[in-house]
């Protein structure tokens with residue numbers, strides 16, 4: 001019984017192993033085309049595999065460095081140059097050109113010495129002289145230092161950090177200084193770069209074999225990009241730092257009618273290394289990792305306001321891991337299809353007074369607002385009057401003066417006509433009804449006296 005159970009267990013183990021091997025083979029077959037070999041048709045998403053920081057040591061060299069800067073600039077690859085002080089002193093304009101092209105420059109000591117064999121004072125002096133040569137050349141004072149030969153110990157590390165330097169070594173030695181064709185140099189790097197890691201590659205622009213490095217770079221860069229690696233410069237901590245994409249926003253169309261919508265495109269100058277949300281004044285938009293653009297819609301409200309011209313501006317103002325471009329805004333002209341407002345008049349009936357003039361209110365109404373003040377002039381048998389409807393408002397009032405006592409016989413209908421309308425269309429005119437006084441002059445006088453509030457008028461009560 002026991003033996004049979006053991007046998008069954010062994011069989012199961014064998015089966016499982018065979019099955020695992022078959023499955024692994026299948027997985028390998030399935031995933032093989034995605035590995036990003038030379039013949040790959042579908043490149044991996046940019047930056048999805050990891051970061052590679054290229055570094056070049058021992059320059060500047062008049063034969064190699066300018067060509068390397070041109071190549072890296074054309075291919076938009078950030079890199080860091082660790083320069084030797086004596087060479088910077090010989091070719092200050094080369095150092096400046098590298099810096100002006102946007103590359104970081106670090107210190108590689110004054111005379112390429114093994115720092116572990118030097119006293120603290122000698123190390124400090126080597127750093128100081130190199131820094132001086134770089135600053136003289138117009139390059140920012142370096143904060144990164146690479147010890148020649150990678151020779152470093154705790155003492156050297158201490159002296160470097162006390163002098164304000166972050167020591168930078170490498171994770172991949174291309175051995176370009178040693179041997180190999182450009183192809184072999186490139187393949188050495190390609191074989192050593194591992195996914196989901198941040199690698200620092202050691203190469204040279206200032207050694208005898210540096211022209212071969214220059215020829216290795218195009219293949220190295222294009223294959224790494226196809227495999228989904230992103231190039232990074234070294235941050236102040238000496239680690240490969242993902243480049244921060246700059247976000248801009250553009251509108252697909254420059255004009256839109258009110259109530260319509262325009263598609264906006266948020267574009268990054270380089271792919272994001274992680275999914276990010278870009279904030280714009282028209283709303284937020286998510287850009288998945290490895291992508292460079294995303295869309296959102298700008299809805300233009302139908303405000304039913306007559307406008308001269310309207311322009312809508314959308315700006316990028318933030319987002320994790322992205323920076324808004326200095327000038328990042330989309331301008332959309334809103335074509336205003338709203339007609340000018342129509343003005344019409346209404347007047348409430350008034351009762352004339354036998355004694356006094358009576359103000360009659362005539363209301364001016366607009367059927368929609370305007371972004372300009374609307375001026376209205378009216379004429380009636382009682383004369384001219386005018387009113388202004390303020391921008392954004394829909395109503396105003398003007399006053400017509402009814403003389404005392406009139407009319408004597410019954411009600412009168414007085415047409416009030418719009419004679420002039422500015423920034424609007426004339427609609428219906430109004431009619432003012434003036435009613436005859438309810439009483440005669442003597443009754444009116446008594447009523448007026450009775451209506452006086454004597455204490456309020458400041459007159460002492462006599463009765």
Ligand SMILES: [Zn+2]
Nearest residue numbers: 057058148149
């Ligand atoms: Zn070196």
